Amino acid sequence: MPFFLSTSATATATPLCPPPSPYPSPHFRLPSPPRRGLAFLAASAPQRDLFPTPRQAMASLATSTAAAAAAEVTHLSQRDAADIDEQLMGPLGFSVDQLMELAGLSVATAVAEVYKLSEHTRVLIICGPGNNGGDGLVAARHLYHFGYKPFVCYPKRTAKPLYSGLVTQLESLAIPFVPVEDLPQDLSGQYDIVIDAMFGFSFHGTPRPPFDDLIQMLVSLSVVGDSAKRPPIVSVDIPSGWHVEEGDVSGGGIKPDMLVSLTAPKLCAKKFTGPHHFLGGRFVPPPISSKYGLELPPYPGTSMCVRIGKVPSVDISSLRENYISPELLENQVMPNPFDQFRTWFDEAVTAGLREPNAMALTTVNKAGKPSSRMVLLKGVDKQGFVWYTNYGSQKAHDLSENSNAALLFYWNEMNRQL
Ligand SMILES: NC(=O)C1=CN([C@@H]2O[C@H](COP(=O)(O)OP(=O)(O)OC[C@H]3O[C@@H](n4cnc5c(N)ncnc54)[C@H](OP(=O)(O)O)[C@@H]3O)[C@@H](O)[C@H]2O)[C@@H](O)CC1
């Protein structure tokens, strides 16, 4: 049955058409809306529920998470990682530029997924001389376009057109290149994230200058007790200085908070104990997967990265968002809340928000027990707001017993609710 929201403080719901059901045609009335609020509802004609039940949704989420965690993920030896690299860029027809672009984009998207821009703006990317460093240069560019403020430390530049091109691209964005000697000994005060793109799967031996000191800088950063007071460290493919297969052999190496494995995790990733392990490099073709028997988690939707393993439990009290929208003053809103709704709704649609017509509907049964559920708005006009439910649903029962109800639209990306 479609339900209306009425503009009038004493609105009585009118069915859109006579209800073809044994249930009575409900009339609903809501209390007067607050000046800038929109509050009202009413009802008629049967329809299916548009959202899965919370139980169904939870079950499906739990299944996919458990499946990803349960599946054995392949870890590559150094030899296999190099072989795969050669095959991709040989018989399989890829160029290094292409793979590096996708790898760096994966790193940037994984970083953005975990470390929100509102909390972490300044990103230091430390780049090494090889392709791992190239991934860092690409990630810096994408992070810039995502709104972050990258700084690049690139002490051993490689004189190849691929790398000089990446440097030129960053310079055209006015991204600062910071000489090693200008880095503060304690990086905490100046950066909100540090990306370690020094060495990847071709690392061998012990780090040579200046990377030995840079790695020590990250080691001292990672031993600061309170992780909330220091920038997180994100390692690209391998925590630099770790043995590619054995991991942090001495125990005195970098302890990254996040590892973004590329193509497939290397053996050392089994020793990674940080909270965020992601896989990136969404370009592995079936000939590689089957030849190396790769078991990798599927990438969700169009994402360039996927989390490996469990999602860490979060301290709910620490979750916060810095709202940066300008304040909303009484004289900036329209006198008619429905006009205001229409303006904001159109803006939400234009901004490309996902399901801007999703709204929380709260009904109350005759015993006074409230119940909320997400439903989809199907229309709005001078008479009110319309959505559908069926006559047997809990919402219909509640509304037939108690005409009080409330609607809430929440457009997070626009910092608006109504
Ligand atoms: N499909 C894929 O596989 C893809 C891979 N991609 C990325 O490529 C990465 C592998 O890149 P890579 O082979 O260029 O090696 P990498 O680890 O960056 O370093 C080599 C440089 O480090 C140097 N170096 C070594 N040891 C050192 C030491 N102890 N101390 C000092 N320097 C040392 C070494 O110098 P050398 O010892 O040879 O003189 C050389 O200059 C991989 O991990 C991933 O991030 C993506 O871009 C795309 C898809």
Ligand SMILES: [K+]
């Ligand atoms: K690295």
